[in-house]
Amino acid sequence: MMDRKSLSNIDYSLYLVTDSGMTGRDRLVETVLHAADGGVTVVQYREKSVSTAQMIREAAEIRNLLHARGIPLIINDRVDVALAVGADGVHVGRNDMDPVTARKLMGPDAIIGYSVETMEEAQNAETLDIDYFGVSPIFTTPTKTDTGRPWGLDGLQNLRSHTGKPLVAIGGLNIHTIPDTLRAGADGVAVVSAICASGQPRESARALMDLIQTSIPNK
Amino acid sequence: MMDRKSLSNIDYSLYLVTDSGMTGRDRLVETVLHAADGGVTVVQYREKSVSTAQMIREAAEIRNLLHARGIPLIINDRVDVALAVGADGVHVGRNDMDPVTARKLMGPDAIIGYSVETMEEAQNAETLDIDYFGVSPIFTTPTKTDTGRPWGLDGLQNLRSHTGKPLVAIGGLNIHTIPDTLRAGADGVAVVSAICASGQPRESARALMDLIQTSIPNK
Numbered sequence: 001m002m003d004r005k006s007l008s009n010i011d012y013s014l015y016l017v018t019d020s021g022m023t024g025r026d027r028l029v030e031t032v033l034h035a036a037d038g039g040v041t042v043v044q045y046r047e048k049s050v051s052t053a054q055m056i057r058e059a060a061e062i063r064n065l066l067h068a069r070g071i072p073l074i075i076n077d078r079v080d081v082a083l084a085v086g087a088d089g090v091h092v093g094r095n096d097m098d099p100v101t102a103r104k105l106m107g108p109d110a111i112i113g114y115s116v117e118t119m120e121e122a123q124n125a126e127t128l129d130i131d132y133f134g135v136s137p138i139f140t141t142p143t144k145t146d147t148g149r150p151w152g153l154d155g156l157q158n159l160r161s162h163t164g165k166p167l168v169a170i171g172g173l174n175i176h177t178i179p180d181t182l183r184a185g186a187d188g189v190a191v192v193s194a195i196c197a198s199g200q201p202r203e204s205a206r207a208l209m210d211l212i213q214t215s216i217p218n219k
Numbered sequence: 220m221m222d223r224k225s226l227s228n229i230d231y232s233l234y235l236v237t238d239s240g241m242t243g244r245d246r247l248v249e250t251v252l253h254a255a256d257g258g259v260t261v262v263q264y265r266e267k268s269v270s271t272a273q274m275i276r277e278a279a280e281i282r283n284l285l286h287a288r289g290i291p292l293i294i295n296d297r298v299d300v301a302l303a304v305g306a307d308g309v310h311v312g313r314n315d316m317d318p319v320t321a322r323k324l325m326g327p328d329a330i331i332g333y334s335v336e337t338m339e340e341a342q343n344a345e346t347l348d349i350d351y352f353g354v355s356p357i358f359t360t361p362t363k364t365d366t367g368r369p370w371g372l373d374g375l376q377n378l379r380s381h382t383g384k385p386l387v388a389i390g391g392l393n394i395h396t397i398p399d400t401l402r403a404g405a406d407g408v409a410v411v412s413a414i415c416a417s418g419q420p421r422e423s424a425r426a427l428m429d430l431i432q433t434s435i436p437n438k
Contacts, residue, residue, distance in 0.1 A: 051314035052296055077271055080299035084320050095270035101303050 010072060010111065011041040012132060012168050012188030013212050014205065017076070018045050018062075022196035025050075029061045031201045036069050038205025040195070041188070044091050044113075046076035060085045074113060079105050089113065091134060094121070103129050113168070117148040119155075122163055134190065135159060137171020138181055141192075153184045160185025175208065179215040188212075229291060229330065230260040231351060231387050231407030232431050233424065236295070237264050237281075241415035244269075248280045250420045255288050257424025259414070260407070263310050263332075265295035279304045293332060298324050308332065310353060313340070322348050332387070336367040338374075341382055353409065354378060356390020357400055360411075372403045379404025394427065398434040 016035050023031040032043055043066055045059050059075060063085050066073045072088035075081050077096040082089070089111025092102050099114045106112065108129075115134040116122040122133060137150050151159065156169060169181045170190035178189050191208065198204040235254050242250040251262055262285055264278050278294060282304050285292045291307035294300050296315040301308070308330025311321050318333045325331065334353040335341040341352060356369050370378065375388060388400045389409035397408050410427065417423035 052316050053314045056316060056320075078299060079302070080297060080316060080324070083298070083324050084316055095272045097271050097275060097299060097303055101275075105299070105302050 010131070010166075012166055013216065014040045014209050015042045015044065015168050015170075015188050015190040016040040016195055016205070017170070017190050017192045018043065018047070019192050019196045020047060020050075022193060023201075028058060029065070031196060032062050033065050034200075034202035035195050035205045036066060036071055038195075038202035039209035040071065040205050042072050042074060044074045044076055044190070045081075045087075046091075048077075052078075052081065055081045056084050059087065063087060072111060074111055082106065082110075089131070091115070093117075093134070093136070099125065099128055099130050115170075116159075119159060119162070122159055122165075126163055126165070130165065132166040132168055132187070133159075133163065135167050135169045135186065138169045138186075139172025139177060141172040153180055156181065156184040156186060175211055178208065178211055182212065182215045229350070229385075231385055232435065233259045233428050234261045234263065234387050234389075234407050234409040235259040235414055235424070236389070236409050236411045237262065237266070238411050238415045239266060239269075241412060242420075247277060248284070250415060251281050252284050253419075253421035254414050254424045255285060255290055257414075257421035258428035259290065259424050261291050261293060263293045263295055263409070264300075264306075265310075267296075271297075271300065274300045275303050278306065282306060291330060293330055301325065301329075308350070310334070312336075312353070312355070318344065318347055318349050335378075338378060338381070341378055341384075345382055345384070349384065351385040351387055351406070352378075352382065354386050354388045354405065357388045357405075358391025358396060360390040372399055375400065375403040375405060394430055397427065397430055401431065401434045 020028045045062055047055050059081050063073050074089040074091050075087045076091050079090050079097055079102055090102050091113035092099055093115035099112055103112050111131045113132050113134055114125055114130045115136045117136055135151055139150050166187040168188045168190050169186035173189045173191050174194045195201050195204045239247045264281055266274050278300050282292050293308045293310050294306045295310050298309050298321055309321050310332035311318055312334035318331055322331050330350045332351050332353055333344055333349045334355045336355055354370055358369050385406040387407045387409050388405035392408045392410050393413045400408055414420050414423050
């Protein structure tokens, strides 16, 4: 884990969520490597379908390459994997460990991200020791099918006016939708297919980062 | 977690491994409750197919009913779930977190069980801080299909003569095979279908326990 000082100003602007179904199992680590070289600022390792041993092997490889570049690694759902590999944090949602227990197990220095699908969830979580909200989904998306009604840009803007947490928008984000999403108040955008399914993760990450830097207000 | 003193002489003799596919999801906790009343001495919660949130809810319910009866709860594979619910230990195998990392995360007082499928695996693990070996499988079994060649009674007897660890035999154990398995040197027998699929978990556990008490040498 990197120290808290380096995490106190986490740059959420381009947040990659991995999907081995898109990259192919054998190219997952390589895809993250290229995406890191292309400029992603945070990586979330999300994996549901392989053994714990394999998750730990992959996440440890990814941790090494990210930490060599000063990029934080967040693990989706699995606090055991995060602790085993010394990841920088976990991202949890309503079907995962609750964020209070996750904080307790991960310690005060970890990044704890929490998916909010409704304004009510966000309000209930506002006073918890959570570092950022994953705002999910912004638009409809084929990547995740178990999500609720999309927030839309209006919903995101409304949430922005009600919370002090950093907001990472996810769901249907690509070069066409990112500028408006940032203008609506997102601190960063999470992408899956825009990098994992592009076949050119370095070039895709670089293009997205260029777009983000010209779209973030006051940046 | 119960304190180490109460765990220092764990009675592995009748070790229930849960299978919600056999009990039905809605009757899992109830099955464990009845099995506990029938005399099981350890319970391993093994679940692969539900969300982390649901695992934690179920395991916490099971922890409560077991701890009220002084029976330890071990979680299969998932150190995160074990830590979240304050289980007494974890059971890991070759596809899970390695037992050294599991010990580090669970702490010195936890029970760490490790599945050994070959004599070589057992020899490599002999000096590790592992509390017992799961000897898997003793016989062929329909419950787990990802296991190696069965140990058989000869293999178990051979392992018994080479290790000082408590041995919990698993795979194909029922009223017909338990007596010989205990005579071959097992400290306990793990059952899945003999309790989870019996429809009468309390009566099944009681009958198995009676059989075990008359079969264990010097008991």
